[in-house]
Amino acid sequence: MKSRLRIALLCWAIPLVLGFVNFACWLATDEPALIFAGLGVIGLGCLLFVVGMIALVFDWRSSHSDTDKGNSKKNCFRTGALLLSNFPVALGLTCAAISWECRYEIIIHNNSMQTLKDMRIIGGGCDAQVEELAPGTTVSKTFWILTDGTLILEAKTPNKTIQIQVDDYVTKGLGGRSRVGFLPDQTVEIENQYPK
DSSP states (O other): OOHHHHHHHHHHHHHHHHHHHHHHHHHHHOOTHHHHHHHHHHHHHHHHHHHHHHHHHHHHHHOOSHHHHHHHHHHHHHHHHHHHHHHHHHHHHHHHHHHHHTOEEEEEEEOSSSOBEEEEEEETTEEEEEOOBOTTEEEEEEEOOOSSEEEEEEEEOSSOEEEEEEEEEEOTTOOEEEEEEEOTTSOEEEEEESOO
16 A cells, blocks of 8 residues: 555544544543544544545556556545545534533432432423432433423422422523432422533
8 A cells, every 4th residue: 555545544544533532532521621622633634634635636646557547546536535434424423512512411319308209300392201219319311402491390209299490591502400409308409500
């Protein structure tokens, strides 16, 4: 394999691998700096696309015999297709990152002495069911807000039905995280984080 073709293949592989590694690390850690690193990988990918295409043009033009030119042409088209394939991959990872970042997460901790049953999260176009929550347990529920609204959490205990406002305003495309704690004295503690 010619060195120019190797250069073009490296220009394809480097941003592809860096993009997937960066995306996986971001999902695992939720580190905001990795969003900017991802944008840097997209910029690097664009630059390496140009470098790879230049290497392919020089590889194709440097073939002398008709046999070499035919093989070189096939290799150039294949490698060029690989270089182009990084763009839909980058678009897919970007759309997945935006979707993930726009999610809303509610973490509910039952520190009371009663089991919470028939729990629902309502509002913003959502109606999410939450499993029964025994004393001392925690559950996390993730969903996407569909419309503007207020987020309400409903739960039933043996004594009463509880309805609390978790978030006074939610809107589509704006993620967030709320922590709801049911305390032993039967009060509820809510902590909201924006943006997630």
